[in-house]
Each structure stands twice: as structure tokens, then as C-alpha cells.
Amino acid sequence: MTAVTPLVHPHSAIGDFTIRDVIEGQTAGQLIVAADDWGWWTTLLGGNTIAPTTGIQHTVAEGLVRAGFLVRRGHRYQLTHTGHDVGKNRGFVRVAVRGWEPTFRQLSDSPHREYIPAATEPGEVARGCTDIARRRPEIFEAIGHAIATGEPGCTIDLGCADAGRVTALAGIAERERFLGVDIEDGVIAAATAELDARGLGERITLLAGSVQPEPTPPAWLAEVDRDTVTTAMSFFLLHQLASDGDGIAAVLRGWMDWFPNLRRLVIGDGYLLEAPSWTQQPWFSPTYEIYHAVTGVRLWTRHEYEQAFADLGWIVRRRLEDHTMLVTTILELPRLSGPSADG
Ligand SMILES: C[S@@+](CC[C@H](N)C(=O)[O-])C[C@H]1O[C@@H](n2cnc3c(N)ncnc32)[C@H](O)[C@@H]1O
Structure with a gap:
């Protein structure tokens, strides 16, 4: 059985994440990749705005607004400074969120193994x-x-x-x-x-x-x-x-x-x-x-x-x-x- 470790103060070390960071970060990653598959980042980084047309697109756009990556201007959305940074670095997000997910998923069944094989998309x-x-x-x-x-x-x-x-x-x-x-x-x-x-x-x-x-x-x-x-x-x-x-x-x-x-x-x-x-x-x-x-x-x-x-x-x-x-x-x-x- 795993030993119970004492609780430490939540801000005792640099680098602590909050529960909010963990859950919302995961969702933001998914939205970033979906927006990339729709070509949004290419459009936005080209200096243009995007105009969602379906309910799904509106929800994703609003999610990206809440995350601080887009700002709404009437029916259209444009990049914020952080959004520009995220769009430029969307390849890292795709690799971590989609590419390596099959490897990280294997951890659950592998506590006794020394290593797990890389299983990528x-x-x-x-x-x-x-x-x-x-x-x-x-x-x-x-x-x-x-x-x-x-x-x-x-x-x-x-x-x-x-x-x-x-x-x-x-x-x-x-x-x-x-x-x-x-x-x-x-x-x-x-x-x-x-x-x-x-x-x-x-x-x-x-x-x-x-x-x-x-x-x-x-x-x-x-x-x-x-x-x-x-x-x-x-x-x-x-x-x-x-x-x-x-x-x-x-x-x-x-x-x-x-x-x-x-x-x-x-x-x-x-x-x-x-x-x-x-x-x-x-x-x-x-x-x-x-x-x-x-x-x-x-x-x-x-x-x-x-x-x-x-x-x-x-x-x-x-x-x-x-x-x-x-x-x-x-x-x-x-x-x-x-x-x-x-x-
Ligand atoms: C992290 S990716 C880098 C892809 C590309 N070189 C780039 O930087 O854009 C590693 C690539 O190496 C390929 N790869 C892995 N093992 C290999 C091997 N033994 N021989 C040839 N390619 C391999 C993978 O399929 C994957 O496309």
C-alpha cells in the first residue's frame, strides 16, 4: 500500500498547479487543436478574423475567448497577444495533446513496469x-x-x-x-x-x-x-x-x-x-x-x-x-x- 504523505502547503513550491490549471488547461489544449484542424490559427495569424457559423464553432470560439486567446468584435473574433503566442506554438500543443496521449494513457496500467513503449499517433x-x-x-x-x-x-x-x-x-x-x-x-x-x-x-x-x-x-x-x-x-x-x-x-x-x-x-x-x-x-x-x-x-x-x-x-x-x-x-x-x- 502506498504510504500517506503529509499534505504540504499548496504554495510551498514554485511550480504548483491549481486544480483549475489542470482541468481547464486540458480543455484549452483540445480547443486549440480543433481550431487548428479548422484552419483558424492560419487565418488568424495571417492577420484576419474568423466568423464562426455553427453552434459548435461558436462554443469553441467562446471557449478560446474565456481562455484569453481570442477577443470578440461583433460577429467576428480576432487574436489577443496570448492567442498569437498560442497559435504560433500550436504544434507543441498538438504533439502533447494528441500525439503523445496514447503513451501517457498506458501509465494507468503500468505501475510495475520500468518503462512503457512509446505509442504515438x-x-x-x-x-x-x-x-x-x-x-x-x-x-x-x-x-x-x-x-x-x-x-x-x-x-x-x-x-x-x-x-x-x-x-x-x-x-x-x-x-x-x-x-x-x-x-x-x-x-x-x-x-x-x-x-x-x-x-x-x-x-x-x-x-x-x-x-x-x-x-x-x-x-x-x-x-x-x-x-x-x-x-x-x-x-x-x-x-x-x-x-x-x-x-x-x-x-x-x-x-x-x-x-x-x-x-x-x-x-x-x-x-x-x-x-x-x-x-x-x-x-x-x-x-x-x-x-x-x-x-x-x-x-x-x-x-x-x-x-x-x-x-x-x-x-x-x-x-x-x-x-x-x-x-x-x-x-x-x-x-x-x-x-x-x-x-
Ligand atoms: C518527433 S518526430 C520528428 C519528425 C520530423 N523529423 C520533424 O522534426 O519534423 C520523429 C520521427 O521519426 C520517425 N522515426 C522513429 N523511429 C524511426 C526509425 N528508426 N527510422 C526512421 N524514422 C523513425 C517517426 O515516425 C517520426 O516521424
């Missing part, structure tokens, strides 16, 4: 991550500019999800070809159909399969002209592959073996930021940390990433920080590190 995680990426267009600009510098080649995105990143980069680095690989074949099939419909199927190829380096190469690699790949990118996946495998450097070494002419790496990931209480970390960091702790997937510190990069001879050309813990690093091998490669 892959389409929701993919869309949420792409929205997270899109909120900082200047990071895309920097990556696209680096890729477009010098001879065109082929850029591979390892763990590409719905191909949101390669699609955005294809618009910037117009002479580059792109490959994307992801283990979720349903997500890859849907993204391929979308690319074909948009006429991008010629420049962007998507393949389903694992990008975890193993003793036997994955089947998808046989479909790739490996010598042509000059840039390898991976976002929000390396921490997991490194945990399942033999650390960060081992994964990167595997990719370098697959693609012998690699001259640029672009690695984005969530770093481990340690702080004793919830509110001492930037928002989303505690949730990110807890999600990974329950699934047994390790998070790694900035020092651990940078040590691995250095051990393999990679030089950091740009470090682009977003949300404190989300860091994208553009790396090159020394032969490209002269002034001309800097762009």
Missing part, C-alpha cells in the same frame, strides 16, 4: 513537428541557404515524417534534390500522395523504413544512389536512435558509412535541460522530459551532442536556437570550412 506527431518547424522560418532560411551554397547535391532527411521540412527546403534550395525516409509507412504514403498532387514528386523522393544503423543495411538504402547524398539532416530523432543504439556518435558514424560523400550535417534535437522544479525549465521541457523518461528514451545534453560532433571531425558552422532546448546545428567537414562555405 504518428500523423499527429508528424503534423505537430512540422508546425513547430514552420514557426521559425529563419531557421529554414539558414538551412536552405547552406544547402544552396556550392555544388547542388542530394539532401536526405532521416525521420522525415510528413516531409514538411524537405518540402519547405525544396522551395529555398531549388537545384537540390531531396530524399526523405521515415519508419511510419502510412505517414510516408500520405506524404507521397500529397507531393505528387503538388507536382513535387520529381524532386522529392520519400521512402519507408528505419534509419537506425544496424549490422545489416536497411532495404530502402538499396533504392538510393548513396554517392550522390551530400547533406544528411535529422530532426527530433537522433536522441531516440542514440538511446536505442550505441550513442550519438555511433548513429552518426553509421550514416557517414551509408553516404560516403557526405559533407554537411544538419541536426535538430531537444536537449536535456536540468532544473529541480517544473517552472525553472522552459515550458514544454518538463513534458518532453517526462514523456521520454516513461518510455526509457534518453535525452542528451548539448555537451554530449557537441562532443560526438567533434569526435567525428564535424565543425559547427551555425547553431540556431529555438525555445531554449530545441537546437539546430549545421555542421561541415573541415574541407568545406573555408570562408566560401560560410555563405
